[in-house]
Amino acid sequence: MSKELVKGNEAVGEAAIRAGCRYFFGYPITPQNEIPEYISARMPEVDGVFLQAESEVAAINMVYGAGGAGGRIMTSSSSPGISLKQEGISYIAGAEVPCVIVNMIRGGPGLGTIQPAQSDYFQATKGGGHGDYRMIVLGPSNLQELVDLTYEAFDLADRYRNPVMVLGDGVMGQMMEPVVFPEMRDLDELPEKEWATTGRGQRDETNLINSLYLDPQDSYEHNMRLADKYARIKENETRFKTLHADDAEYMFVAYGTVARIVRKAIESLREEGHRVGLLRPITLWPFPDEAFEQLVEQVKGFLTVEMSTGQMFEDVRLALNGAVPAEFYGTTGGIMPDYRDVAEQMKKTMDKVGDAS
Amino acid sequence: MKAAFRRPESLTDVQTHYCPGCVHGIVHRITAEVIDELDLQDRAVGVASVGCSVLAYDYFDVDFQQAAHGRAPAVATGIKRVRPDASVFTYQGDGDLASIGTAEIIHAAMRGEKITVIFINNAIYGMTGGQMAPTTLRGQKTTTSPYGRDTEHSGDPIRVCEMLATLPGAVYLERTSCHDARHIMQTKRAIKKAFEVQEKGQGFAMVEVVSNCPTNWGMTPRESLEWVEENMIPYYPLGEFRSPEEVE
Incomplete structure (x- = not known):
């Protein structure tokens, strides 16, 4: 092949x-x-x-x-x-x-x-x-x-x-x-x-x-x-994939092209010692609700990243049902997110969730 | 003993929902007779449209697909492209074919799509209760043209056969009527020819049947047939607009 x-x-x-x-x-x-x-x-x-x-x-x-x-x-x-x-x-x-x-x-x-x-x-x-x-x-x-x-x-x-x-x-x-x-x-x-x-x-x-x-x-x-x-x-x-689910304290949720950008952000965050991972839905319908149920014991917060103002984010919040904090970062109208901005947003999420707990 | 009259094989034994005096039942019957006579029942696939004939699939004893409003020629195109050996026909009214479905009928004709179209033109939306159609005659009163169709406001009625006759792919176009026995027999000959054109792979074939709507015209069945002859046919002249002989 x-x-x-x-x-x-x-x-x-x-x-x-x-x-x-x-x-x-x-x-x-x-x-x-x-x-x-x-x-x-x-x-x-x-x-x-x-x-x-x-x-x-x-x-x-x-x-x-x-x-x-x-x-x-x-x-x-x-x-x-x-x-x-x-x-x-x-x-x-x-x-x-x-x-x-x-x-x-x-x-x-x-x-x-x-x-x-x-x-x-x-x-x-x-x-x-x-x-x-x-x-x-x-x-x-x-x-x-x-x-x-x-x-x-x-x-x-x-x-x-x-x-x-x-x-x-x-x-x-x-x-x-x-x-x-x-x-x-x-x-x-x-x-x-x-x-x-x-x-x-x-x-x-x-x-x-x-x-x-x-x-x-x-x-x-x-x-x-x-x-x-x-x-x-x-x-x-129902299908999804995870990255660093074994040790992640914070997780991104992203699909499609954005998930690639998020992987790059994860690389740079982990180099700095942050235990971050990715949950990537492959079937958007049916949405992988159960994947979140498995992670809420271990993960302190989720950051959803999309090229929209927050559409899949609604499904993420439904799946989490308030169990852990859910944050959102998006670019829309034809603009793609930069991995550095994505990494920065995760740090803000960690600070925000960390302050609250 | 020889049977003088019986239900065609290609019609189911189901009572139709059509109003008394409406010619849909006649056109259904002669279409089924043609399918029988050409031995097409095993290969026929009909496409029902949206309007009074929406339930045609209950009445024809052949495979059927029910299409969205106006889209029957596109649906028929899809079927014919997958099943070129099938005999594919649509059965559409004037709201469906001449209003919301104009793009689909024009482009099916343009492509010379090898399908048969039976077009029932009764100058009104029957199923929804008698609203103005693009085919409604000048001055004709309907529930949405209560003062009569004003051509300054709504334009003049559309003549579909004449319009499609400019397209080389539309190899057979004929307008007929069902207001008396002689014209019913002519309609049957035309429908038969429209199926034969498809069998020969010649191109797009359509029969426009000038029809009545006693219920929404507010007439008795007899009055409505007289109205067809006196008002519809002068604006919608009968005859062949494209003949397959021209293309052979």
């Missing part, structure tokens, strides 16, 4: 094709354009379909149709485009159509900026569309993880018949790193989708992809069945 030096957006495209994705529907938006560009060149080599839609709205509805017809489907966009896809994502969740959606986040609100941000955390994890649904949200922190999670996202989508979002940011899409690509999936070994609208063929019953339940009792039961599924996902798929 040789390493290849690739750009993040192109790595996503190659990982998807290796995962067996053969249908891609998208619309141009910066900073993710290299994903559709790469796939438009690559798909014909594997007899797949790349289609540039007339809008993000059309693209996500093509995903709905194609996913409902049983294909492995991906679409990608960046923040304003993901906002446009929310209607479709709600229908996809309601009708339980498996698909993978990539968001290379840029700063908002509105047209915002094309620079990186993490300010779509609420939209991704709390349901940007209407209704009581959840989407599996994966937050890779380097390009190898971006490749591996994109590859696995298709299996998660199929296993739970649920949309899966890969949540990156403008930095991750544009940067280059060496990666090892996984094996090309054998399409014959992908799971059968006996529920798909393939045309009835020899089936006794017709198949229906639908999210309409006019009878409130039916609607209630549908929602409760979805809730059971979401509980199963939380049980089985």
Whole structure:
């Protein structure tokens, strides 16, 4: 297995094709354009379909149709485009159509900026569309993880018949790193989708992809069945990683690109003798609440760092439930935090918590 | 003994929710007859839209997807690209296709998407209770144009067949009506042709059926069919706007 030096957006495209994705529907938006560009060149080599839609709205509805017809489907966009896809994502969740959606986040609100941000955390994890649904949200922190999670996202989508979002940011899409690509999936070994609208063929019953339940009792039961599924996902798929959890007195909480910056801050703080560590959620939904429960006995305080004004921070506070102090530091609107500022903020957190105790 | 009349195989044995006198039931039936006659039941995938025909999936005995408002042509595109051997059709009203779904229908036609579109134009939003549609006639009263459609304020009604006829990918476009038996038979011929165009892989095919809405027009079924003939057809002329022969 040789390493290849690739750009993040192109790595996503190659990982998807290796995962067996053969249908891609998208619309141009910066900073993710290299994903559709790469796939438009690559798909014909594997007899797949790349289609540039007339809008993000059309693209996500093509995903709905194609996913409902049983294909492995991906679409990608960046923040304003993901906002446009929310209607479709709600229908996809309601009708339980498996698909993978990539968001290379840029700063908002509105047209915002094309620079990186993490300010779509609420939209991704709390349901940007209407209704009581959840989407599996994966937050890779380097390009190898971006490749591996994109590859696995298709299996998660199929296993739970649920949309899966890969949540990156403008930095991750544009940067280059060496990666090892996984094996090309054998399409014959992908799971059968006996529920798909393939045309009835020899089936006794017709198949229906639908999210309409006019009878409130039916609607209630549908929602409760979805809730059971979401509980199963939380049980089985919650993921996180820790750094220096064995001896840390204070911990950062960060995901994605910011977690890399935090690692650098941790290095400099530990050189000064501070026992600091990192808790890095990999699944942003389901959020790794239990990871905090394991740490509250040992850790005196948590500092959450994000490229937003504090979105994941709300989940951190819910997970901690007041057990230990929780502080926040963020940069937003397309500005990335500097590791020196991050280290400085941790010292302030230590002083503040230390003074209080 | 030969059966003189029976339910098409491609229709379920379910009573529809359509109002008395509405032609949706007729168009459903002739579409199902066409699916039977062309032996497409095992390969057909329908796409239901949002509007009165939202529950079409309960009435057609074929695989179906229910689409968001206006998005049926995009959904059908996704299905057809994954299942090129399927016979994919949408069934949409004028609020769905000619208002919120204009981008999707134009671009499906532009791409020459190999799908069949059945477009029911009754000049009003039926399901939501009779609001003005982009197809509502000049001066026509609806619940949101209570003084009649004012073209200074809301513009003139949109003629979809004529608009799509500028696109090379739209190889078959025909407008028909269901206001009498002769025109119903013509509608069936047109729908059959629209499925055959897809089978031959020629491109995008759409039949616009000028229809009625006795409930929201405030008319008896008979009055509404007369109103179709006297008011709708003069503005929405019947006939072929694009013929597949032109492209062969």
